Each structure stands twice: as C-alpha cells, then as structure tokens.
Amino acid sequence: MRRMTARPANAHQARLLRLLRDGGPNSRAQLGDQVDLSRSKLAVEVDRLLETGLVVADGLAASRGGRRSHNVRLNPQLRFLGVDIGATSVDVAVTNAELETLGHLNQPLDVREGPVAVFEQVLAMAAKLKATGLAEGFDGAGIGVPGPVRFPEGVPVAPPIMPGWDGFPVREALSQELGCPVMVDNDVNLMAMGEQHAGVARTVADFLCVKIGTGIGCGIVVGGQVYRGTTGSAGDIGHIQAVPDGRPCACGNRGCLEAYFSGAALARDAMDAAQQGLSAELAARLATNGGLTAVDVAAAAAAGDATSLDLIREGGNRVGQVIAGLVSFFNPGLVVIGGGVTGLGHTLLAAIRTQVYRQSLPLATGNLPIVLGELGPTAGVIGAARLISDHLFSPA
Amino acid sequence: MRRMTARPANAHQARLLRLLRDGGPNSRAQLGDQVDLSRSKLAVEVDRLLETGLVVADGLAASRGGRRSHNVRLNPQLRFLGVDIGATSVDVAVTNAELETLGHLNQPLDVREGPVAVFEQVLAMAAKLKATGLAEGFDGAGIGVPGPVRFPEGVPVAPPIMPGWDGFPVREALSQELGCPVMVDNDVNLMAMGEQHAGVARTVADFLCVKIGTGIGCGIVVGGQVYRGTTGSAGDIGHIQAVPDGRPCACGNRGCLEAYFSGAALARDAMDAAQQGLSAELAARLATNGGLTAVDVAAAAAAGDATSLDLIREGGNRVGQVIAGLVSFFNPGLVVIGGGVTGLGHTLLAAIRTQVYRQSLPLATGNLPIVLGELGPTAGVIGAARLISDHLFSPA
DNA sequence: TCAACTTTCTCCACTCACAGGACAAAGAAG
DNA sequence: CTTCTTTGTCCTGTGAGTGGAGAAAGTTGA
Structure with missing residues (x-):
C-alpha cells in the first residue's frame, strides 16, 4: 500500500489537520469556528487536503437546525x-x-x-x-x-x-x-x-509529568510545548541530591533521589526488609517469587503490610521533597505522577502531596492539582x- | 511634548522596531538582510514607520562600495x-x-x-x-x-x-x-x-538568572521569553528547602534557602561571628558602623578575613546545591548570578560552581557557563x- | 402542505500583501 | 571616463484572502 507522502502545504492546512486529529470528524463550518478564516478560504484548503488524501469525506452529520453538514476526517487508513x-x-x-x-x-x-x-x-x-x-x-x-x-x-x-x-x-x-x-x-x-493529548493534562499549558519507573524523570511542558533543555537533558531529576552525603548512587555521586526512591530502590529496600524479618508479608512473597519488585510492595501494602506502607511513604516523602522544590521553581498548573510505580497508588500520592503542600509557597500550591496519570502504560x-x-x- | 501614541500596525513593523532597538541605526538594505522581506515591501513598511514618527531618518552611512545608504533609527526623543x-x-x-x-x-x-x-x-x-x-x-x-x-x-x-x-x-x-x-x-x-538585552545572556535562548539580594529569586528564560509560571510565582527559589528540618525561616517553614544565604542571612551570620569574637576584622567593622551588611563581609573577605571567606563559601555551597538541582531539572545554556551580593565576587562564584559541577550530570554541565551578571544595578x-x-x- | 427561517456550502468579484524585475541614484575602482 | 557595486524606488503580476450573493438542504410552525 502506498503510504502517506503528502504534507500540509501551509500553516492553515497544518492547523486543520491538528484540529481533525484532536477533535475527530468535523464539518467545514465547525472547523471555520475554530480557525479564524473566511468560509471560502477554508473550503479551498479543505478541498486541497481532500486532494492529497490526508483527509477524506465522512458522510453527512445530523442537522443542527439547517442544512446538514458534510463531515471530513483524517484518512482512517493512516497508521x-x-x-x-x-x-x-x-x-x-x-x-x-x-x-x-x-x-x-x-x-x-x-x-x-x-x-x-x-x-x-x-x-x-x-x-x-x-x-x-x-x-x-x-x-x-x-x-x-x-x-x-x-x-x-x-x-x-x-x-x-x-x-x-x-x-x-x-x-x-x-x-x-x-x-x-x-x-x-x-x-x-x-x-x-x-x-x-488524551489524559489528565488536556487543558493545562504549563505542567510537570513525573515518571517513576526503574528511574525517575520529569517531563516539562511550557506553553503546551515540551521543553527539552539546551542539551536535551531537561527533566533529569533522578540525580538531584535529596540527602546531602547520603547513600551512594550508581552515577557516582551520593544522596541522589534515585538512590532513595525508584522502582529499583524500592525493590532493594523491600528485599532488605524481608531478609531482616521486618515483614512477614514481604518475606512470604520473597520465598515464593525468589525476588521482589515494586509490584510486590504494592500488593503487600494493599494487604495492609505496615513495612511496605512505610517504605512507600518514606519514598513518597523523598520524591515529594524534590517535587516541592520544582513546584516553587516552576510554578506549574498541574503535576502528573506516572510510570511503573503508580501501582503504589494513593499512599504514594498522599505522601507526595503532603510534602509539596507543606513546603512550597501557598501561591504556587493554592490551586495546584497533583494527580496520577490517566493512561498508564x-x-x-x-x-x-x-x-x-x-x-x-x-x-x- | 506630545508623547508616542503610535504603535506598529503589523508584525513586520514590530519586527523592524525591535531590530532598530537592538541593533541601533540601520539602513533599509541592512534591515532587509535580517527580515526576509522583499526590498519593496520593506521600503513600504519603513516609510510607514517614518510617517508615524516612531522612526526617523538618520543621515547617510559610509559607502560600502556603492551608493551610500540612508540610515533610519528609532526616534531619539522617545523616552x-x-x-x-x-x-x-x-x-x-x-x-x-x-x-x-x-x-x-x-x-x-x-x-x-x-x-x-x-x-x-x-x-x-x-x-x-x-x-x-x-x-x-x-x-x-x-x-x-x-x-x-x-x-x-x-x-x-x-x-x-x-x-x-x-x-x-x-x-x-x-x-x-x-x-x-x-x-x-x-x-x-x-x-x-x-x-x-545588554549583558551576558545576549545569545542564549534558555538560561537562569539567580538574583541574590535581600532575598533570593531566579529568572527563567525559555526560548528567549521570560517564563512566569501559572500564577506568576515561577523562580521563587528562596523558600526551597535546603536543609531538612533546618533553621526556621520567616515564611514559617524550616530549612529554606533564604534562611541560610541571602543578604539578610549573611549580615546576621556576620554579626554573630563578630559578637562571638571569631573575627577581629568583622568586630572592628561592627564597632565603627554599629551594624554589618553583606558589603562589610565582602570587604572583610577581600582583606583576607578567614571567617568572612568561610561564611561566603558556606553560603555559596548552599545556593550552589539548590542551583545544581535546578540545572539538572532545567538544563539551561547559561546561569547568571546577580543581585546585591555579587560584591562577594569570585569566592561566591567558585563555591557555586564547585557544587554545580560536582552534583549535576555531566551532560547538563558539560558546556554550562556560570557567570556573574555584567550590568550590576x-x-x-x-x-x-x-x-x-x-x-x-x-x-x- | 407551504412559507419562513437556519445552517451549510459554493461561487465570484474585489482587495491587498508581496515578490521580483527594471531602473535610477550614488559612489568606488580602475 | 567607463565599468562595477551598492542602495533605493517604481511598477506590474500573482496569489492569498475577504465578504457578499445565492443555492442547497433542513427545521419549524401555521
């Protein structure tokens, strides 16, 4: 099959394609409401997009009290x-x-x-x-x-x-x-x-997206655009110092956030706790699985295991502390927590929220939602x- | 005198005005090189700007091997x-x-x-x-x-x-x-x-500008534009926690950066040192002035006073630690240190640099200048x- | 069933922004 | 004094874009 070779010829067409992407099938009239072009000009651009094959006709829409509109949509064969x-x-x-x-x-x-x-x-x-x-x-x-x-x-x-x-x-x-x-x-x-695009941050211009998986990173969105930094390493918060002269980290430094909380760190801490006999729940899981991961800690916590809950809370406090600093600095409109450890759920979230709301200035936190990502993997x-x-x- | 009422009528005119602001007097030809418009169109817009009075003729420039150019410049009477x-x-x-x-x-x-x-x-x-x-x-x-x-x-x-x-x-x-x-x-x-506009950051798109005066704040520039955050409090780094459960801060929290280093904190620490007899230099200044400020500490340090140097270094370490985190997060192309305490000069700068270069990832610091502001007050x-x-x- | 009103879409003529070439002005270099 | 270069102006053609007229297709109410 011949794949898409066409590209929008101008900014108008690009705008229209994005509207169709984000809003689904639309009539010319509806597009006109969003795009600040005259109907005639808009019709011309839509026709050109139809010619390229990027956009196809999509039948008639229901009437809204007058002539029914001819919908157009992005070519459903695009992949x-x-x-x-x-x-x-x-x-x-x-x-x-x-x-x-x-x-x-x-x-x-x-x-x-x-x-x-x-x-x-x-x-x-x-x-x-x-x-x-x-x-x-x-x-x-x-x-x-x-x-x-x-x-x-x-x-x-x-x-x-x-x-x-x-x-x-x-x-x-x-x-x-x-x-x-x-x-x-x-x-x-x-x-x-x-x-x-499709999750909790649909309406926010400036937000942070903290991903806690094997490591920890943070996506930064400024004015709706991802900010990548001068060398592409913006958001690399896993090696921010959380504890002066703290635990050694794989990166060679000491006290990095990742050394205290991440999928890897949590698994290791859980292992230690199990081996020291601090948690029967974790020890049992270790015995059956032959190892422990963040998923085990989440399950143990859900089952009420105090040690696991403590581990999660402690980790959440560390991350929350760092996020609190970032919130003061960046003053986002939303903080999203995502990644593998979202299975830890509201215990983690509560710890993070506590730290941020306690440490950051009221003006920055007053109207700041801190939520789990909606889309998961x-x-x-x-x-x-x-x-x-x-x-x-x-x-x- | 009648003041400027005119405003640029379109984006081209705005662009031209900014070019004249940042580049001084210019000929039509030179402007054309920077603005990607045909000579004719450019001439039209320049003429319109001349009509508004925002721009005035500025005589003939030296020849560059052909007809001499008629320079234009922003109206020198604008204030x-x-x-x-x-x-x-x-x-x-x-x-x-x-x-x-x-x-x-x-x-x-x-x-x-x-x-x-x-x-x-x-x-x-x-x-x-x-x-x-x-x-x-x-x-x-x-x-x-x-x-x-x-x-x-x-x-x-x-x-x-x-x-x-x-x-x-x-x-x-x-x-x-x-x-x-x-x-x-x-x-x-x-x-x-x-x-x-006129200092060390002329060519950098993304940079941080840390101002250390009575308090501490940080200007954030993204893609050449100041980023202000959702509620206008972006860059408020004075109350980031530098030391967990540390000194009480005026804001009600504990361990804030400002409690450890700022013009005010430095003056207070110097006072303490003088009263405890740790520094003859500072004590002498306290006796003559009846009080101490960051300026005294700077002078004492310049005179070789070990206590003052220690205070500056220690403070620089604290600030540097926080900046290191921000550098990891933001990955700027430049960090500018400014504000009242720049009088502390290179002792301060050295301490900050040490912390940042030690703690942030090589990719973020590899090509990162950390410099004092050029413009002072x-x-x-x-x-x-x-x-x-x-x-x-x-x-x- | 028909008239009146809405909404959607198309067609067309007119305006304006802009490019690009021709050309004039003014100077440099030989 | 001729030729070349640079700068600035004028003019015309093109294409983008607007806005109105009107056709197409529906709804609503009498």
Whole structure:
C-alpha cells in the first residue's frame, strides 16, 4: 500500500489537520469556528487536503437546525507506530491518525543489549501488529528511549542506563527500516505528551509529568510545548541530591533521589526488609517469587503490610521533597505522577502531596492539582504517536 | 511634548522596531538582510514607520562600495522609564528607545511602607530626572517589584515581603500618574531581561538568572521569553528547602534557602561571628558602623578575613546545591548570578560552581557557563525598559 | 402542505500583501 | 571616463484572502 507522502502545504492546512486529529470528524463550518478564516478560504484548503488524501469525506452529520453538514476526517487508513522503550520492557502500539490505539504489545526487554538487538525486537513486534491486519504500513513512527536525546537529529546522547546507545542514529536507522518518517524523544517527554493529548493534562499549558519507573524523570511542558533543555537533558531529576552525603548512587555521586526512591530502590529496600524479618508479608512473597519488585510492595501494602506502607511513604516523602522544590521553581498548573510505580497508588500520592503542600509557597500550591496519570502504560506510545503526528502535521 | 501614541500596525513593523532597538541605526538594505522581506515591501513598511514618527531618518552611512545608504533609527526623543523597586532601595532610570541609560537614580527605600508612599518617591525621582532635561515625558514605563505579579494585569499577588501591596493595581495607578503605558513584572524577571538585552545572556535562548539580594529569586528564560509560571510565582527559589528540618525561616517553614544565604542571612551570620569574637576584622567593622551588611563581609573577605571567606563559601555551597538541582531539572545554556551580593565576587562564584559541577550530570554541565551578571544595578532598570518596549513594539 | 427561517456550502468579484524585475541614484575602482 | 557595486524606488503580476450573493438542504410552525 502506498503510504502517506503528502504534507500540509501551509500553516492553515497544518492547523486543520491538528484540529481533525484532536477533535475527530468535523464539518467545514465547525472547523471555520475554530480557525479564524473566511468560509471560502477554508473550503479551498479543505478541498486541497481532500486532494492529497490526508483527509477524506465522512458522510453527512445530523442537522443542527439547517442544512446538514458534510463531515471530513483524517484518512482512517493512516497508521502511526508508537514505540516506548523502557529500561526493562518495551511497548509498541499502532494508532490511527486520531491517535486512537488500535493495537498494543508489551514485552520484557533489556535496553542494555544495545540498539541493534532492541530494534530487531521492536521491528518484530511491529510486524506482528501488521500481521493482524491493523496496518499495511506506517506513515510515521515515534520512538521513546530512556535517556537524553539530541532532539533535532534523533540521537541519544550520553544515556547513563544505556551506554551502548550513545550516538546511535536511532532516527535515521529506524526511518530506513520502517520506510517512514521517524521522530525520537526521551520516554518521559512522550509520557507528558500522551497525558497532554488524551489524559489528565488536556487543558493545562504549563505542567510537570513525573515518571517513576526503574528511574525517575520529569517531563516539562511550557506553553503546551515540551521543553527539552539546551542539551536535551531537561527533566533529569533522578540525580538531584535529596540527602546531602547520603547513600551512594550508581552515577557516582551520593544522596541522589534515585538512590532513595525508584522502582529499583524500592525493590532493594523491600528485599532488605524481608531478609531482616521486618515483614512477614514481604518475606512470604520473597520465598515464593525468589525476588521482589515494586509490584510486590504494592500488593503487600494493599494487604495492609505496615513495612511496605512505610517504605512507600518514606519514598513518597523523598520524591515529594524534590517535587516541592520544582513546584516553587516552576510554578506549574498541574503535576502528573506516572510510570511503573503508580501501582503504589494513593499512599504514594498522599505522601507526595503532603510534602509539596507543606513546603512550597501557598501561591504556587493554592490551586495546584497533583494527580496520577490517566493512561498508564499507553501514555508513552500515545505520546510517541503524537510526536510524529506533530511533525507530519506541520508545514513541509 | 506630545508623547508616542503610535504603535506598529503589523508584525513586520514590530519586527523592524525591535531590530532598530537592538541593533541601533540601520539602513533599509541592512534591515532587509535580517527580515526576509522583499526590498519593496520593506521600503513600504519603513516609510510607514517614518510617517508615524516612531522612526526617523538618520543621515547617510559610509559607502560600502556603492551608493551610500540612508540610515533610519528609532526616534531619539522617545523616552522609557525603568523602575526597579527592591526591598530596601529603588532604582529609577531614563532610557532612549534603544534602551541606553541616559540617567539613573538610586535611593534607599522601605518597600513595606506600601505602594502609595513608594510611588510618591518614585514619581519624585522621575520628576527629578525630567528636570535635568533628559525627558519631557515618558512614552512607556516598566516597573519591577520584589514579589510575584499577575502579569497580564500588572498586579502583585500575595507578595511575602510587601504584604501591603497585595492586589494593588500598580499598572493602572502608575499608568494614570505617568500618562503612558506601563508594564509590571517581578524584579528578578527584569534582571534576566536586562542581562539578556545588554549583558551576558545576549545569545542564549534558555538560561537562569539567580538574583541574590535581600532575598533570593531566579529568572527563567525559555526560548528567549521570560517564563512566569501559572500564577506568576515561577523562580521563587528562596523558600526551597535546603536543609531538612533546618533553621526556621520567616515564611514559617524550616530549612529554606533564604534562611541560610541571602543578604539578610549573611549580615546576621556576620554579626554573630563578630559578637562571638571569631573575627577581629568583622568586630572592628561592627564597632565603627554599629551594624554589618553583606558589603562589610565582602570587604572583610577581600582583606583576607578567614571567617568572612568561610561564611561566603558556606553560603555559596548552599545556593550552589539548590542551583545544581535546578540545572539538572532545567538544563539551561547559561546561569547568571546577580543581585546585591555579587560584591562577594569570585569566592561566591567558585563555591557555586564547585557544587554545580560536582552534583549535576555531566551532560547538563558539560558546556554550562556560570557567570556573574555584567550590568550590576542597572540590569533591573534596563530590563524594565525592555519590558515596556517589548510591549509597545508589538502589533497593536 | 407551504412559507419562513437556519445552517451549510459554493461561487465570484474585489482587495491587498508581496515578490521580483527594471531602473535610477550614488559612489568606488580602475 | 567607463565599468562595477551598492542602495533605493517604481511598477506590474500573482496569489492569498475577504465578504457578499445565492443555492442547497433542513427545521419549524401555521
């Protein structure tokens, strides 16, 4: 099947494509209400989009008291591939142009095996999704990787947890393999974009999205746009010092936030507690599973295990302390907590909220919601699809 | 004298005005090189600007190998008023449209006396500057206040150190008094804009500007634009927790950065040291002056006083620790240190640098200059002038 | 069933922004 | 004094965009 080659010819068309992406099928009249163009000009641009095939007619809408409108929508055959590579697992999803997830796969993975092995797996997953008939090819792909990225080139730079990826031309390589445009970004930024598109952050211009998984990162959105920093490492809060001269961290420093709370740190602390006989619940799980993860701690906490609850609260306090500082500094309109450890749920959230509301200035916290992400593991892949659609739906 | 009523009629004119502001007199040809318009269109817009009086002819430039160019420049009679209200002093300056300082006054002041008393003083200072013949009136004024501001309305909100100002319609009131457009912003943001316009930050898109005076604040510039946050309190880093359960702070919390280092904290620590006999140098100054300020500590340090040097280093470490966190989070391209305590100079800077370079990730610090502000006390007033000029030099 | 009103969409003529070339003015270099 | 360069102006063609007229397709009420 011939894939999308067309791109919007001007800013108007780009605007229209994004409106159709975010608002679904729409009539010319409805589009006109949102776009500040005369009806005639708008009709011309819509017709041109129809010619390119990016947009197709979508039948008649119900009357609103007059002539029924002819709806248009984004071509329903367009397909985006969203890939969210984590430290220990990978999500791959297929979406349509409205960024609805049509198919989603998750597999365990060790990112340290390097880009070649990982992409082999990712491509196999994409092929599997294609084989189900969801897609005949992809019009674009967004890729999230767990480390800083030089965004314009789509190349990871000095990623601590995946050293083999440093400088690997992810964008170029995958674009070649998939035969479509590719954009690459930090996984945390993609999660923020996902929650912005379809989650809790739909109406907020400036917000923070804290992702707590194997590590900790923070997506920063300023004026509706992801802020990536000068070298692409903005939001790297895992190695902010939480405790002066504290625990040693894998990064070589001491007292980093990640050394105190993250999926990895929590698992280790739980293991210690179990072995020291502090928690029968955890010890039992350790005996049956042969190991402990954040999921075990969540389950134990849900079962009322005091030690697990303490671990979560203590970790939440640490993260909350750092977030409190960021809130004072950044004065966001919303803080989203997401990532693997959201399974820890409201115990974690309560601890974070307590710290932030106690430590930050009233003006910054007065009207500040701190909430869990809404999309769970799909946030990343939806964000990835949004990333590439933002790119494709902008003037060529 | 009739003051400027004209405003640029479109984005092109606004662009041209800003080019003339930032680049001084220019020929049509030179402007054309920067603005991506055809010569004809550009000539039309320049002519229109000449008609409005915002721009005037400025004679012939030297030949560059062909016909000599007719320079144009911003009307040299345009005058902006820059006001930087600090906690304990106020700066008032008059600039031309190119934001060159033509006259500058500084007076002590207690901001807690409230807006009415303060504005009386500010207006008297403005009148004094006018009386010297520098200006017959003002075409616009920028006002900086030491607290958060609801920017669109120009109204301080919940300012901790100037409670009497809460909700006072600064913009409206001063606009009435001065008879010209007025914009109001946080003093720290103005300092950042000043350093951006005429100081060390001229070429950087994303940077932080830490102002250490009576308190501590941080201007945040994203993509060349000041970021103010959701409620206008972005950059309020003085009450980030530097030490868990540390010293009590005036804000009611414990361990705030400001409790450890700021002009006020430094003066108090120096006093303690002098009274405990730890420093003969400081004790002598206390005896002669009857009190100590950051200036005394700076002088003592310059004279080699070990206690003073220690105080500065210790404070620098605290600030540096917080800045290190912000650098990890924000990944700026530059960090500017400014405000009253810049007199502490390189001892302070060295301490800050040590902390940041040690604690932040290499990717974020690798190419990160940390420097003192270049403009000193004029940064604020230049920033204020820039604020109002940005407003006036945008399409009506 | 018909008239009156709404909403949606299309067509057309007119305006204006803008580009780009021709050309004039003014100086430099040989 | 000729040629080349730079700068600025004039003019015309093009295409973007507006706004009105009117057709198409419905709803509503008498």
